[in-house]
Amino acid sequence: MLELKHISITFNEHTVNEKKALNDVSLKVNDGDFITIIGSNGAGKSTLLNCISGSYEVDEGQIILNGKHMEYMKEYNRAKKIGRLFQDPLKGTAPDMSIEENLELAYRRGNSQNSLYHRFFKIGLTKQERQLMKDKVSLLGLDLEKRFSSKVGLLSGGQRQALTLMMATINTPDLLLLDEHTAALDPKTAKQVMEITDTIIKEENITTIMITHNIAQALAYGNRLIMMNEGKILYEFSNEEKANLTIEDVMKLYQQKSHNDFSDSMLLD
Numbered sequence: 598m599l600e601l602k603h604i605s606i607t608f609n610e611h612t613v614n615e616k617k618a619l620n621d622v623s624l625k626v627n628d629g630d631f632i633t634i635i636g637s638n639g640a641g642k643s644t645l646l647n648c649i650s651g652s653y654e655v656d657e658g659q660i661i662l663n664g665k666h667m668e669y670m671k672e673y674n675r676a677k678k679i680g681r682l683f684q685d686p687l688k689g690t691a692p693d694m695s696i697e698e699n700l701e702l703a704y705r706r707g708n709s710q711n712s713l714y715h716r717f718f719k720i721g722l723t724k725q726e727r728q729l730m731k732d733k734v735s736l737l738g739l740d741l742e743k744r745f746s747s748k749v750g751l752l753s754g755g756q757r758q759a760l761t762l763m764m765a766t767i768n769t770p771d772l773l774l775l776d777e778h779t780a781a782l783d784p785k786t787a788k789q790v791m792e793i794t795d796t797i798i799k800e801e802n803i804t805t806i807m808i809t810h811n812i813a814q815a816l817a818y819g820n821r822l823i824m825m826n827e828g829k830i831l832y833e834f835s836n837e838e839k840a841n842l843t844i845e846d847v848m849k850l851y852q853q854k855s856h857n858d859f860s861d862s863m864l865l866d
């Protein structure tokens with residue numbers, strides 16, 4: 598379980614650019630929850646994920662993952678427990694390395710002893726491990742298992758994002774953070790990557806938080822939906838509420854609660 602207790606962060610404190618990006622945010626995420634987050638530009642969505650992953654240090658509050666306090670844990674240590682995807686498909690994979698080498702890096706990351714041994718002797722994946730990786734990659738349905746020695750830089754954006762997803766989940770992380778990971782893809786590829794994402798999350802029962810600008814996507818996936826505004830959680834819909842919601846309902850509630858016009862940066866379908 599992930600617990601956020603009263604977390605706050607202010608950027609550029611005591612300057613004209615001072616910005617309280619998160620203001621006393623508390624949230625309990627149960628094991629197996631898949632939470633989607635929507636909110637206007639600058640609401641604090643990415644900052645929230647950055648604080649959880651350790652990219653940003655919180656000014657106040659606590660972040661507890663499976664009983665362990667994370668707020669003082671370095672980002673590289675959190676990375677063993679937390680998988681993360683960004684909007685940019687170029688992030689998260691090494692373009693000059695092959696699909697197999699990228700997968701091996703991700704696979705060994707959780708196990709430093711194993712990693713050092715393999716790096717020292719330059720032995721790569723064993724036969725069984727390679728087969729395991731190929732079996733996993735074949736589930737993506739993108740034929741990447743047939744291109745295991747191809748450089749990742751040659752893949753399309755969608756293929757690369759699907760591979761990053763595979764790498765982020767290969768050791769079944771305690772938590773998966775998705776920051777608009779399909780937003781830079783064309784609609785057809787975005788749908789395909791989103792469906793692959795949902796399948797992996799369900800099969801591995803991975804606790805997930807996903808930011809999206811797409812309200813339809815936020816309604817279609819996950820079991821909880823959170824609306825953020827000005828560094829706060831504005832409202833949370835449970836699974837039951839979510840099932841009967843329309844995009845218009847979400848927009849209306851957002852306007853009522855935030856007293857703001859609905860940002861046109863939010864996609865409606």
Ligand SMILES: Nc1ncnc2c1ncn2[C@@H]1O[C@H](COP(=O)(O)OP(=O)(O)OP(=O)(O)O)[C@@H](O)[C@H]1O
Pocket residue numbers: 608609616617618636637638639640641642643644645
């Ligand atoms: N490293 C930083 N330094 C200064 N200000 C920052 C930093 N990161 C975020 N901010 C500010 O904090 C606020 C929240 O930003 P954040 O990126 O979390 O919003 P968001 O909800 O993800 O928005 P968007 O949907 O536009 O990506 C914004 O005003 C942003 O400019």
